[in-house]
Amino acid sequence: MALPNHPHQAAGAAALSAPSAAPAVALCGLDITFHLEGGSRYQAVTGIDLSVAAGEFVSVVGPTGCGKSTLLNAAAGLLTPSAGTVTIFGQPLSGLNRRAGYLFQADALMPWKTSLDNVKVALEPMGVADAEADRRAREWLARVGLRAFVDRYPHMLSGGQRKRVALAQVLIRDPEILLMDEPFGPLDAQTRQIMGNLLLDLWSRDKKALIFVTHDLEEAIALSDRVVVMSAGPAAGIVADYRVPLPRPRDIAEIRLEKAFHEIHRDIWASLRVEVQKAYAMGDGRELVEGATP
Ligand SMILES: Nc1ncnc2c1ncn2[C@@H]1O[C@H](COP(=O)(O)OP(=O)(O)OP(=O)(O)O)[C@@H](O)[C@H]1O
Ligand SMILES: [Mg+2]
Numbered sequence: 001m002a003l004p005n006h007p008h009q010a011a012g013a014a015a016l017s018a019p020s021a022a023p024a025v026a027l028c029g030l031d032i033t034f035h036l037e038g039g040s041r042y043q044a045v046t047g048i049d050l051s052v053a054a055g056e057f058v059s060v061v062g063p064t065g066c067g068k069s070t071l072l073n074a075a076a077g078l079l080t081p082s083a084g085t086v087t088i089f090g091q092p093l094s095g096l097n098r099r100a101g102y103l104f105q106a107d108a109l110m111p112w113k114t115s116l117d118n119v120k121v122a123l124e125p126m127g128v129a130d131a132e133a134d135r136r137a138r139e140w141l142a143r144v145g146l147r148a149f150v151d152r153y154p155h156m157l158s159g160g161q162r163k164r165v166a167l168a169q170v171l172i173r174d175p176e177i178l179l180m181d182e183p184f185g186p187l188d189a190q191t192r193q194i195m196g197n198l199l200l201d202l203w204s205r206d207k208k209a210l211i212f213v214t215h216d217l218e219e220a221i222a223l224s225d226r227v228v229v230m231s232a233g234p235a236a237g238i239v240a241d242y243r244v245p246l247p248r249p250r251d252i253a254e255i256r257l258e259k260a261f262h263e264i265h266r267d268i269w270a271s272l273r274v275e276v277q278k279a280y281a282m283g284d285g286r287e288l289v290e291g292a293t294p
Helices: 067-074 115-126 130-143 159-169 189-205 215-221 261-279
Strands: 024-037 041-052 056-062 083-088 100-103 175-180 210-214 226-230 238-243
Touching: 024 067, 041 067, 041 210, 041 238, 056 215, 056 261, 067 175, 067 210, 100 159, 115 130, 115 159, 130 159, 130 238, 159 189, 189 215, 215 226, 215 261, 226 261, 238 261
Parallel strands: 056 210, 056 226, 100 175, 175 210
Antiparallel strands: 024 041, 024 083, 226 238
């Protein structure tokens, strides 16, 4: 069903139509090399070409350490690639990507602020008046199901509730692009499904371009328009790019029961498994560092 494509080119049952507008995010020929202490270098990713259209939901999967967060950091403008370009709605990115909201892999809530203040703080750089910021933050907390938790501090919230606050904190700024790094990683399976459906509900209202990093292939398929598979590092690249032609709206628990879902899963897992096995075969990673002293 889902066909392995030429790297960087999505195909499958529903072929990509030629987009008329500039992509929301275009990573072209991206190389990212880190300079380590002692003068050695580590080439994390190379030759990355990834284009995400406005309103498109793209998941990125790949073995741990392959460079998924690194790619999001490049799209967010938090790191400058060693080679290649990052283009946002047709404009070369320089500095921070102010059109993107970033939900980090780590919990980024401020422990000394309530849910309300953690969400309000996102509007500070925009100079929104306090009363208006208060109103909008309450509205967003209600949308993510936390109306009754506005005055709680992060330590008084469950993991899933903290992720909802973080989601409200990102969405309140109404970014045109969302970058999400394993946002549901530490949550249990049931909470992940609830969060996944909540995300789909929010995304479907005013479709943002979304790059979603996850380790959970089922989650990636259930949520996305496309699933991109990265190879094991070092010098990781994109090895496959699959279209997910499942109808929307989707319920992410129910869609997993569909035959078409299993066929897509089988195809993508065939690509991903090879890379995961390579990553494990690398063992302790000693051979991964270029130029390190033996
Ligand atoms: N600032 C840095 N300096 C040196 N190496 C780095 C730096 N940031 C990341 N790396 C290395 O680059 C590689 C890619 O890291 P990255 O965090 O992007 O992986 P990932 O795919 O997000 O992994 P995970 O799935 O575990 O979150 C890893 O080998 C990591 O050790
Ligand atoms: Mg990561």
